Amino acid sequence: MILEIDMGNTRLKWRVRYQQATVAQSAIGVEESLGLLVDKIEPYRNAISAVSVASVVGEPLEQRLADWSIGHLDVLPVFARSSAICGLVRNGYHNPQALGVDRWLGIVAAYRLVSAACIVVSCGTAVTVDLIARNGKHMGGFIAPGLNLMLDSLTSGTRQIKLDRTVTVLDLSPAAATSEAVYSACAAMLTGLVDNGVRQLRRLDQNSEFQMVFTGGDAGRLLSFYPQARLVPDLVLDGLACVLDYPQQLE
Structure with missing residues (x-):
């Protein structure tokens, strides 16, 4: 399973995905405690093998998320970055x-x-x-x-x-x-x-x-x-x- 996170200016949206199916999703305030995620993803905790993140919030909040992911899921998250090309799409x-x-x-x-x-x-x-x-x-x-x-x-x-x-x-x-x-x-x-x-x-x-x-x-x-x-x-x-x-x- 993959935990996908969208850290926007106001909200942190997340979903747990298994192959192409979304099995759980919700959102919290981006500055709220990440402990609010714990109960919601607990049923999938041991099955989550990857955490991918899109973030516009800067290093301090990204580091907080990384520390949480490592500590709670034992998974080092990967952060998407903009690039010159992805498939047929050119920046x-x-x-x-x-x-x-x-x-x-x-x-x-x-x-x-x-x-x-x-x-x-x-x-x-x-x-x-x-x-x-x-x-x-x-x-x-x-x-x-x-x-x-x-x-x-x-x-x-x-x-x-x-x-x-x-x-x-x-x-x-x-x-x-x-x-x-x-x-x-x-x-x-x-x-x-x-x-x-x-x-x-x-x-x-x-x-x-x-x-x-x-x-x-x-x-x-x-x-x-x-x-x-x-x-x-x-x-x-x-x-x-x-x-x-x-x-x-x-x-």
Whole structure:
């Protein structure tokens, strides 16, 4: 069995996989005690022979995870790193290692899934939009604040704006109340970012049909604007599974 971990800016997502089947999965806060994992993975503890990790959190938290994995599972984890190529997928950054590993794994997994030109939209703490041509070439991408960062920056930088944080449905219509106006503006900015990605991919990879792959905690809130998109909640973890076929992608 393999324990796969996605250490994002906010959440640590994990799953235990046996061959192609997921037998357990959940998430905790990335700064929460790793002891919260113990009870959930205890039934599989003796069967876990590998731990693979995608991390954007930096060395201190990565070392904490490594110490936990060695101490609790007696397994030295391997950390995925971005590289120049994985299968048919080619990294579009001038310095391939500078591309965030979560984006790289999402790109690899999305192209493996659709085998066509695609736009990968990840809606988490940050929103990233990456463009992949039909031949697997990464054409670059965009990084913007995620929805909650947008809301936080507005409320912390103003005195009178109060927001209803229970809003779950985004709308592009002009609003007649402050909270709704903020959410509509955020939705307009996020869809504008995605729509720009669509225009750029059409310019860069002309005459190609493309697909849209969405992932991340807030991805579901944008799906109403893009009903043709495929929602893949575990895209980064799927990318980890992909690169296991190419051992040079792991350190």
